[in-house]
Amino acid sequence: MPTIQDVARRAGVSVATVSRVLNNPSSVAELTREKVKQAIRELDYSPSSLGRNLRNAESRMLLVLLPKISNQFYLKIVEGIEEKALEHGYHILLCQTHSKMERAKVYFDLLKNQLAAGAITMDPTIDHQILIDMAKRFPFVQCSEYIKAENLSYVTIDSELAAYQVTKYLLKQGHQRIGLINVSEYFLYARDRRKGYLRALKEFHIEPEKDWFYSADTVSLESGQQAMRSLLNKKKGLTAVFAVSDMLAIGALKELNTRKIDVPNEMAIVGFDKIEFTNMTYPSLTTVAQPMYKMGEISVDMLIRKIQGEEVEDIILDHELILREST
Amino acid sequence: MPTIQDVARRAGVSVATVSRVLNNPSSVAELTREKVKQAIRELDYSPSSLGRNLRNAESRMLLVLLPKISNQFYLKIVEGIEEKALEHGYHILLCQTHSKMERAKVYFDLLKNQLAAGAITMDPTIDHQILIDMAKRFPFVQCSEYIKAENLSYVTIDSELAAYQVTKYLLKQGHQRIGLINVSEYFLYARDRRKGYLRALKEFHIEPEKDWFYSADTVSLESGQQAMRSLLNKKKGLTAVFAVSDMLAIGALKELNTRKIDVPNEMAIVGFDKIEFTNMTYPSLTTVAQPMYKMGEISVDMLIRKIQGEEVEDIILDHELILREST
DNA sequence: AAATACAATGTAAAGGATTACATTCAGTTC
DNA sequence: GAACTGAATGTAATCCTTTACATTGTATTT
Numbered sequence: 001m002p003t004i005q006d007v008a009r010r011a012g013v014s015v016a017t018v019s020r021v022l023n024n025p026s027s028v029a030e031l032t033r034e035k036v037k038q039a040i041r042e043l044d045y046s047p048s049s050l051g052r053n054l055r056n057a058e059s060r061m062l063l064v065l066l067p068k069i070s071n072q073f074y075l076k077i078v079e080g081i082e083e084k085a086l087e088h089g090y091h092i093l094l095c096q097t098h099s100k101m102e103r104a105k106v107y108f109d110l111l112k113n114q115l116a117a118g119a120i121t122m123d124p125t126i127d128h129q130i131l132i133d134m135a136k137r138f139p140f141v142q143c144s145e146y147i148k149a150e151n152l153s154y155v156t157i158d159s160e161l162a163a164y165q166v167t168k169y170l171l172k173q174g175h176q177r178i179g180l181i182n183v184s185e186y187f188l189y190a191r192d193r194r195k196g197y198l199r200a201l202k203e204f205h206i207e208p209e210k211d212w213f214y215s216a217d218t219v220s221l222e223s224g225q226q227a228m229r230s231l232l233n234k235k236k237g238l239t240a241v242f243a244v245s246d247m248l249a250i251g252a253l254k255e256l257n258t259r260k261i262d263v264p265n266e267m268a269i270v271g272f273d274k275i276e277f278t279n280m281t282y283p284s285l286t287t288v289a290q291p292m293y294k295m296g297e298i299s300v301d302m303l304i305r306k307i308q309g310e311e312v313e314d315i316i317l318d319h320e321l322i323l324r325e326s327t
Numbered sequence: 328m329p330t331i332q333d334v335a336r337r338a339g340v341s342v343a344t345v346s347r348v349l350n351n352p353s354s355v356a357e358l359t360r361e362k363v364k365q366a367i368r369e370l371d372y373s374p375s376s377l378g379r380n381l382r383n384a385e386s387r388m389l390l391v392l393l394p395k396i397s398n399q400f401y402l403k404i405v406e407g408i409e410e411k412a413l414e415h416g417y418h419i420l421l422c423q424t425h426s427k428m429e430r431a432k433v434y435f436d437l438l439k440n441q442l443a444a445g446a447i448t449m450d451p452t453i454d455h456q457i458l459i460d461m462a463k464r465f466p467f468v469q470c471s472e473y474i475k476a477e478n479l480s481y482v483t484i485d486s487e488l489a490a491y492q493v494t495k496y497l498l499k500q501g502h503q504r505i506g507l508i509n510v511s512e513y514f515l516y517a518r519d520r521r522k523g524y525l526r527a528l529k530e531f532h533i534e535p536e537k538d539w540f541y542s543a544d545t546v547s548l549e550s551g552q553q554a555m556r557s558l559l560n561k562k563k564g565l566t567a568v569f570a571v572s573d574m575l576a577i578g579a580l581k582e583l584n585t586r587k588i589d590v591p592n593e594m595a596i597v598g599f600d601k602i603e604f605t606n607m608t609y610p611s612l613t614t615v616a617q618p619m620y621k622m623g624e625i626s627v628d629m630l631i632r633k634i635q636g637e638e639v640e641d642i643i644l645d646h647e648l649i650l651r652e653s654t
Numbered sequence: 655a656a657a658t659a660c661a662a663t664g665t666a667a668a669g670g671a672t673t674a675c676a677t678t679c680a681g682t683t684c
Numbered sequence: 685g686a687a688c689t690g691a692a693t694g695t696a697a698t699c700c701t702t703t704a705c706a707t708t709g710t711a712t713t714t
Contacts, residue, residue: 049440051700378670
C-alpha cells in the first residue's frame, strides 16, 4: 500500500503539500496540485484512515445497538440510519445484543477504544445505570425505546396515545372484550401502550379482566402464536386483540388462521409498527405506522450533532393508524 | 481519555512495560504487573484501538456487503456472520449497496483505507470486473451468490440441484403446468435454478411454455405479487408455481389469497430460502431451506483464514426441501 | 532600493500503541 | 571476586497522517 510519503516522493514535494492537496486544495498552487494529483492517481493512493483517525482523534463509525436484527421493526430504522450516516460520511457498526448485557459491554468497549464516535441504541434491555454512565462519557441517542436521563436524548413516538387510539377504534367498532398481547413492562413502551389501552377502555366504562392480558417474553412470531393460543384457551370470548408489536400480531394471526377462526369477523386483530409483512398477511393487518425510516434518519442527525458538541432536543414523531382487513 | 503514558506515569514504569502487561503479561514481574493493573483500573484505561491498529497495521472490521437488508434472506446470514465474527474478535460493518455500484465503491474504499480487513459479499449485482480486481488486493469471500475467479472464494448451495428437486417434487404430485417466478439471469443462482427446473421438466417430458415464466426485476414482496398477477392474467392453467425466493413466493401467495384462489388445491406454490415468515403465511409455505446461519458462520471462518494468509477451499452446503401446506 | 507582505512550500512534532534493541542488576560459575 | 548469564525493564523508532511554525521567494509599497 502506498503511503503519503510515496506520493510526496513521486510528486517531488513534501508530505505536507500532499496532505494539503487532500484536505485543503485551495492552499496549494494549481501546478503543484496537479503534480500531486497525478502521483496519487499513478500510485492509486488512498489515505490510511488509521493514520488519519489517530491524528485527528476521531472515528467515523457509529454504533447501532439492537436486540436482534430478526425483528423486522428494526430493519427500516437501520436502513434510515445507514442512509443518513453515509450522507454524513459515517459508517455503522451493527451490534446485536441478544438482550445480553455482556454482549452490550463488548460493544461499549468500541466507544472506550475510540473506534466508534457515538451510539444509537434501540435496545430496551440494556441496564439503565450502565447506559446512564456511558451517556455521560459518550454521545448517545435512544431510538424508539428510551429512558429519561441527562445526556440521553431520544427520538420516539407517543406510544400511549397510539395505543389509546387503536383501542378506541376497536371499541367504536363495537368490540367489548379486547385482549392485549404485551411484552415485559420493564420496557417503557410496554407500560405506555398498556396505559393507552386502559385509558380507552375506561372511557367506555369497560373493566378489563385478568384473562385478557398476555405478556410475551420475547418479541417474536412464535411468541405471538403462543400468546394467541393462550388467550384462546382461556375462552373468555374476546372479539379483538391488540398486540403491541407486529411480530406478535402476525404470530397471533397465524394461530387464528390455523384454527380457522375468521378474521376479522370472529376475531379482530391489530398490530403495531407497520413492518413490511403486515401487508402480506391474510388478511392484511391493521396496525400503527411508526415512521421508522425517519426515526433512523433523525437519530443519526441528532447523534452527529451531539458528536460535534451541539445541544439537541428530544423528538416525538407522529404515528398513524393504518386500517386494513384484520379489523 | 487516559493514554498508555498516563498509566505508565501512575504506575511508575515505562510505556513498554504497560504495553507488555497488556499483550504479554508473563514477560513482566508479578509485582510490577500488579502495579500496572492497579493503575489501569484506577484510570479506567482502555487501549486506543486507533493507536493499536495503526501500529499493527491491522483492523478488526469486516465488510458485509448486501443489496438490501429488507430481504429477510440476508438476515439469518448476517446473524451468523456477526456471531462468528465476534467470536474471533472482529466487528462487522453493514453495507447496503441498494444494488448501486457507486455505493459499493464507497464501501470498497474502506478496504483501501485499511479500515476493514476483508469483505463478505452477498451482493450479486456488483460489477464482476471490479470484484475480481478488488479480490486481488483484499481478502474476499462470496456468500450464496458467486462468480468463479482467482481469490474469490465462495460458500453456497447447489441451486441447480435444489431447483431440480423442488420441480420434480411438484411433478410427482401430479402438476403438469408449473410456472417459474425468477429474477434477472444476470445472477448465477437465477440461471442455476432455471436449469434445475428445466431439467426436471425434461425428465417428465414436459415442454414449458413461454407464458410460464416471469422475471422479477427486484426481489421483494411486491414483485412477487406482481409476478403472480401477471402469470394469472395470462390464464394458462398453471397449477403450481416455483418462486426462486421466499420473498417472491410470499408476495405471490398474497395475490392468490386476495383472489380467493385456494392454495394448494387450485394452485400450489413453492419458495426458496426458508426465511422466518414462511412459517407464518397462510397456508405455510413449502420451500427450500438454505443453511443461512451456517453460511454466515462459514463465510467468516473462511475470510479470517484468508486474512491470516491461509488458503481456503470453496464450500457447497446442503439444502433441504421443507414440505408444508402450500403444496 | 530597502522594507514589507504574502503566497507557497517545507520541517518536524504530535497522536497512542508496539517492539527491537539497549541497559541494568541479581544470581551463578569457576 | 571477576566474568558471565538471563530476567526485567527502559529507550526510542515506527506506523501514517495532519498541522503549527519556519522558511523561501516574489510582489508591492514607499
